[in-house]
Amino acid sequence: MAERRPLITRRLRPGHWVAVDALAAVALAAGFSVAAVLAPESAGVPPYAAVPMIALACLPLAGRRRWPVLVWALVLVAAVFAPFAGWEEAFVPLAVALHAVALLEARRTVVAALTATLAVTAAGAAIGSPSWMEAVSACGFAWLVLGLAWTIGLAVREQRAYAAQAVARSAQVATTAERLRMARDVHDVVAHSMSLISMRAGIANHVATTHPEETGEALSITIAAS
Known part of the structure; x- marks a missing residue:
């Protein structure tokens, strides 16, 4: 049977993941910047005005695995000012940053980040939409x-935590099984030695009256076995 090779994602080191995130952040920023520059001017806002906000929202995603809360805060600031620059897609990098917070941070931080993110997104949809119906639609999608x-x-x-607990339980079960095996081996050795001692003592007691000269030999063998 052919040996199964590990997945590529399992062989990547932390430095490799940072490089992947950096490339993804640059590609995301470039894509949104090109789309913003090519978009028609709306509400007197020049198309290139969104580029700084796009850079602030997308480029920090390169460090989302190492500094998830800091990256999320920077992206959230960009999302606050994005509606004034005519950029309505700030929720996309914000979702990536929020995902990293939910994956890596404590539960209290995770809930607080979600609450703040939803509030900022709702405010941005209200500011950037010309009517309340479009604001509701944009906010709902975001x-x-x-x-x-x-x-x-x-x-x-949760899946990673469950897998780690399963590995820990497996290691504990293996350790317990090894200890039980060693205990059984010691028990067998001790039981064998006690049986031998009992047998030699019985021989010594039997020959004590009939063959006294063999009693010492039997006792010496018994002592050596003990």
């Missing part, structure tokens, strides 16, 4: 993406 990213982060976190 909340769906953000909630999905947050939920996936928590699910992956």
